[in-house]
Amino acid sequence: MNAGNIDTLPRERFPRHIAIIMDGNGRWAAERRRNRLFGHRHGINAVREAVRECRRLNISHLTLYAFSMENWKRPPTEVAGLWRLLKSYVQTELKELRDNGVRLNVIGRVELIPKDVRDAIDYTLRETAACRDMVLTIALSYGSRDEILTAVRDLARRVKAESLDADAIDEQTIDRALWTADMPDPDLLIRTSGEFRISNFLLWQLAYTEIHVTPTLWPDFSKKDLHAAILDFAGRERRFGLTGEQIKKGMKDEG
Ligand code: FPP
Numbered sequence: 001m002n003a004g005n006i007d008t009l010p011r012e013r014f015p016r017h018i019a020i021i022m023d024g025n026g027r028w029a030a031e032r033r034r035n036r037l038f039g040h041r042h043g044i045n046a047v048r049e050a051v052r053e054c055r056r057l058n059i060s061h062l063t064l065y066a067f068s069m070e071n072w073k074r075p076p077t078e079v080a081g082l083w084r085l086l087k088s089y090v091q092t093e094l095k096e097l098r099d100n101g102v103r104l105n106v107i108g109r110v111e112l113i114p115k116d117v118r119d120a121i122d123y124t125l126r127e128t129a130a131c132r133d134m135v136l137t138i139a140l141s142y143g144s145r146d147e148i149l150t151a152v153r154d155l156a157r158r159v160k161a162e163s164l165d166a167d168a169i170d171e172q173t174i175d176r177a178l179w180t181a182d183m184p185d186p187d188l189l190i191r192t193s194g195e196f197r198i199s200n201f202l203l204w205q206l207a208y209t210e211i212h213v214t215p216t217l218w219p220d221f222s223k224k225d226l227h228a229a230i231l232d233f234a235g236r237e238r239r240f241g242l243t244g245e246q247i248k249k250g251m252k253d254e255g
Contacts, residue, residue, distance in 0.1 A: 004234075006057070006227040013234040015187035017061035018054060019209070021201055022046070024193030024217030031217075037081040042219035044089055051093075051136055053223040055100050057230070061135045061183055065201050069109070069143035086140070087117045090124040097124070101133030107179040108142030135183065144203040151177035180205055188233045190226075192218045210236050 022043060029039030047064065054062045067082060090104065097104060104124050113121070121140075154177055158164035164173075175181065185205045191197070194215040198206065212229040214221070239247055 009234055015233050017184050017186045018059055019063040019186035019189045021065045021191040022218040023195055028217040028219045036078050040085055046219055046221045049223055053226050055134050063137040065139045067140045083114050083117045087120045090120050094124050094127055097128050101131045103128045103131040103135050105135050105137040106140055108140040112141045144200045147179050190229045192216050192221050208240055
C-alpha cells in the first residue's frame, strides 16, 4: 500500500533506520556493454543521492552494504577497483558529510581492507566523529554470520573469565556484543535489482524489519525510488508478533 506524498508524511511514519543492499551494478554495466567497474562507479552517484536525501528527510541512520565477505572471491581487478572507489568516496565526500552533520561509521572485518583505504576511512571517521544529525554506516568486508560468531566468541571468553554469568545473557547482551551495538535495528531494508535475498546482511538486526524490493538496478536508484520505499514502509502495519487489533488498541490507549 502506498501512503501518499513524502512531503506530507507525518514524522512518526518515517523509518528511523534504513538499510540498503545495493545490487545490480554489474547488470547495469552489462546492459551498456561496459565492465563491472563502470557500474560500480555509477553506483557511487546513487550512494551520494541516497545519503543526501536521507539527510534531508531527517532519517537518523542509513546503513549501506558495500562489500561482503563473499565479495573477496570476485576477480582481483574488480576487488581492487572497488577499494579504489571506496577510498575516493570517503575522501571526496568528507566535506559534504561534515557540513551536513553526517557521521561516518564502518562495520565489518576492517583489518582485511588494504592499508591505504583503511587510513583514508580512519581519517573520515575521525573528522566526522562529532557529527550528530545522521549516522552513515558502510558495511565493508562484512558478513553477518561472521559478526555473530565474533560476538559469541567474545561472550564465551567473558563467561570463561567469570566476568559474565551465562544465565544472565539476554537479547540485549547480544545486541551490545554486535558491531551495531549503538544503533537501533533497521526499520526498513531496501534491496535493489529485484532479488529476494538477505545475503548474510544484519541477520540478527533484521528480525522485525520491513523489506522493500525494487527491480531498479542500483546505479539507477534515485530519490524517487527512495521515496517509494519509504511510502511503502509507511503503509505497512508493523505488528511485532501482536494481532492487528492489539496494535490498534495500543495506539488508542497511547492517545
Ligand atoms: C552489487 O552489484 C554491488 C556491489 C558488490 C558493490 C556496491 C558498491 C558500490 C555501490 C560502490 C561503493 C559504495 C560506497 C558506499 C561508496 P553487483 O556487482 O553484484 O551487480 P550484479 O548482481 O548485477 O552483478
